[in-house]
Amino acid sequence: MGRVPRLVLVFVLLLLVIAPAGAQTRSYSIESFKVSLQVNPDSSLLIQETIAFAFRGRHQGIYRTIPIRYERQGFRYDLRVDGIQVLDDGGQPLRTEVSYPGRDLKIKAWVPGAQDATRTVTILYRVRRGLLAFDDHDELYWNVVGTEWAATIRDAEAVVGLPRTVPMGSVRVTAFTGPLGAVGKDYTLHQAENVLLFQATRPLGIREGLTVVVGWPKGHVAFPSAAQRVAWFLLDQRWFVLPLLVFAGCVVAWRRFGRDPLRERSVKAEYEPPAGVRPGEAGALVDETVHPRDVVATVVDLAVRGHLHIKQVSSAGLLEPADYLFTLPKPWLGDPDIADFEVIVLAQVFGHGGVTDQKLLSEVRRDSRAIFPPIRDQLYRDLVKKKYFLASPRAVRRFWRIIGGLLLALPFSLFSVWGGDAPGGSLSMLVALAASGLLVLAFARVMPRKTFKGARTKLQILGFQEFLERAEKDRLNRLPTDTLHKWLPYAIALGVEEAWIWNFEGLAVDAPAWYESDTPFSIRGYSTGIEGFGRDVRSAWLSGARGSGGGGSSFGGGGGTF
Numbered sequence: 001m002g003r004v005p006r007l008v009l010v011f012v013l014l015l016l017v018i019a020p021a022g023a024q025t026r027s028y029s030i031e032s033f034k035v036s037l038q039v040n041p042d043s044s045l046l047i048q049e050t051i052a053f054a055f056r057g058r059h060q061g062i063y064r065t066i067p068i069r070y071e072r073q074g075f076r077y078d079l080r081v082d083g084i085q086v087l088d089d090g091g092q093p094l095r096t097e098v099s100y101p102g103r104d105l106k107i108k109a110w111v112p113g114a115q116d117a118t119r120t121v122t123i124l125y126r127v128r129r130g131l132l133a134f135d136d137h138d139e140l141y142w143n144v145v146g147t148e149w150a151a152t153i154r155d156a157e158a159v160v161g162l163p164r165t166v167p168m169g170s171v172r173v174t175a176f177t178g179p180l181g182a183v184g185k186d187y188t189l190h191q192a193e194n195v196l197l198f199q200a201t202r203p204l205g206i207r208e209g210l211t212v213v214v215g216w217p218k219g220h221v222a223f224p225s226a227a228q229r230v231a232w233f234l235l236d237q238r239w240f241v242l243p244l245l246v247f248a249g250c251v252v253a254w255r256r257f258g259r260d261p262l263r264e265r266s267v268k269a270e271y272e273p274p275a276g277v278r279p280g281e282a283g284a285l286v287d288e289t290v291h292p293r294d295v296v297a298t299v300v301d302l303a304v305r306g307h308l309h310i311k312q313v314s315s316a317g318l319l320e321p322a323d324y325l326f327t328l329p330k331p332w333l334g335d336p337d338i339a340d341f342e343v344i345v346l347a348q349v350f351g352h353g354g355v356t357d358q359k360l361l362s363e364v365r366r367d368s369r370a371i372f373p374p375i376r377d378q379l380y381r382d383l384v385k386k387k388y389f390l391a392s393p394r395a396v397r398r399f400w401r402i403i404g405g406l407l408l409a410l411p412f413s414l415f416s417v418w419g420g421d422a423p424g425g426s427l428s429m430l431v432a433l434a435a436s437g438l439l440v441l442a443f444a445r446v447m448p449r450k451t452f453k454g455a456r457t458k459l460q461i462l463g464f465q466e467f468l469e470r471a472e473k474d475r476l477n478r479l480p481t482d483t484l485h486k487w488l489p490y491a492i493a494l495g496v497e498e499a500w501i502w503n504f505e506g507l508a509v510d511a512p513a514w515y516e517s518d519t520p521f522s523i524r525g526y527s528t529g530i531e532g533f534g535r536d537v538r539s540a541w542l543s544g545a546r547g548s549g550g551g552g553s554s555f556g557g558g559g560g561t562f
Contacts, residue, residue: 025057027056028056028059028151030051030152031052031053032052032155033145034049034051034159035047035049035050035144036048036158036161038161039160040221041221042221043221044128045127046126047124049123050120051123052118052119053114053118054118055118056116058114058115058116059111059114060111061094063108064123065105065107065146065148066105067104076237077129079128083126084098084124085125086109086123087124088121089120089121094111094121095109095110136218137217138215138217141212142213143180143211144156144211145204147180151206152204152205153208157197157200158212159195159196161195162216162220166220171215172216173212173214174212175189175211177202177210179209180209186202187200196214237428237432239432240428240431240432246407246440253447258396258449260450260458261450261455262459269463270467273464273490274460274464277457278339279490279492280301280342281386282461283495284379284393285454292372295537296538297492297493298341300489302338302342303514304485305337306330308327308346309514310515310516311516312515312529321539322532323361324360324537326350326359328346328357332350340378340385341378341379341382344374362540364541365540377394380392380394387451388450388454389448389454390451391448396447397447401440403440404438404439404441404442406437407434407436407440408433408434408437409437411429411431414429461494465494468491473507476503476504477508481509481510482513484501484504484509485514487500497530498527498531501526509521509523512526
């Protein structure tokens with residue numbers, strides 16, 4: 001074979017290799033992009049996009065991406081798009097697939113005959129939440145073609161229809177052309193009755209769009225109800241699912257670990273406290289918390305039982321509280337009648353050695369460092385020891401409060417770390433974390449769990465409290481004349497001492513042996529004296545003791561072929 005035929009053969013072979021590759025080269029352009037956008041009186045938008053694609057090479061179809069997720073004032077804001085249809089140039093539905101990748105809605109449509117041909121595709125859909133509401137006007141801010149098309153658009157126009165009630169003389173209009181964020185003015189505007197026609201005066205290049213802005217006075221479109229807006233807002237904030245999950249988890253934890261037995265049992269009247277339950281224990285059992293009044297009730301109970309004698313030695317002045325002399329009538333160390341937490345109370349008054357037999361409240365006030373916490377902690381331990389609680393209520397609440405506190409502190413930590421570079425939608429995440437922390441803190445209060453014995457005893461105490469508050473005079477008149485003083489410590493612990501004392505008005509009552517003052521005994525004076533004593537003790541021992549307790553919405557996007 002000669003040299004020339006060989007060259008011809010090589011040339012033919014190269015053509016055979018290159019030709020198929022060239023045949024597979026694909027591109028497209030958009031001959032026209034016409035949008036009809038109708039603003040409805042219910043503030044929804046009906047949109048029709050008629051797009052003429054010039055296909056070069058073999059294509060399967062087209063896709064249109066529409067941004068639907070925005071951020072406003074730190075919260076996510078999603079448009080609602082429905083009623084999506086894609087039609088061919090004969091008005092027949094095309095095979096369509098809708099997906100939601102990231103921040104966009106993606107419409108994918110298969111177009112028959114999309115090979116070296118021009119095909120027209122019509123996309124129909126409805127948009128809600130597409131209008132912006134300002135104080136003095138409502139506004140449409142819309143990128144009608146999108147800015148993500150990888151092709152030129154030779155002819156772009158948009159027809160905007162407004163509700164018939166809108167006065168055209170008060171409508172404010174502008175438009176922009178160019179890439180996202182550009183403010184080009186390459187357009188013309190034509191107005192008719194309630195209709196605006198925007199036309200680009202030049203072809204739009206790759207990733208260039210046409211944005212229209214139309215504003216009109218308020219009162220011509222009705223926005224969704226407040227309930228609907230709240231529902232959409234909550235659906236947009238995906239992080240708001242977290243507090244719901246935390247709430248559900250707290251409810252499950254409470255039902256499993258915190259709910260008391262015998263909750264459905266009714267309270268029956270009781271005419272004496274449960275056997276073996278001291279007043280301070282009774283007060284703590286009812287609300288699962290040791291309060292200062294429980295310690296005051298314990299002091300009074302020790303005096304009523306003969307382990308203390310209390311005498312008022314000075315009256316309250318304008319600047320100084322009253323003073324009281326505590327006298328120890330007998331040794332108390334090793335006395336089996338004194339509970340462990342009562343030992344702590346006496347030790348705080350008279351010293352741990354139990355030697356001093358007299359002490360002024362003012363001296364206790366002056367010497368105090370942390371009187372309430374050790375009494376409180378020992379009372380909790382006694383309640384667990386007596387099997388009224390599975391664990392110390394204070395320890396249980398502290399555990400849940402630590403979890404809630406960490407959740408509540410996390411948003412502040414993240415905010416300080418992010419500074420001005422917080423990611424999009426971060427505000428809803430921070431709010432969700434804070435709300436979750438507050439929920440856990442709220443549930444911490446009800447997480448302590450009583451045993452069956454503790455729940456039964458609480459019902460008995462509540463029945464006795466009912467008696468203390470509403471005792472009938474006929475019944476009280478048949479009781480011993482020292483009944484007022486005998487049950488007074490329980491009334492103090494349960495917060496009904498005033499009602500209990502005044503129930504005895506007009507009845508024969510012995511003067512108290514445990515308490516002494518310069519004024520003759522009377523119901524009125526006794527009520528006032530007990531109130532003042534409790535206030536002064538709390539002030540001296542408890543209260544002061546250290547250790548106690550954005551912009552517009554732009555419908556941009558774009559599309560392409562596949």
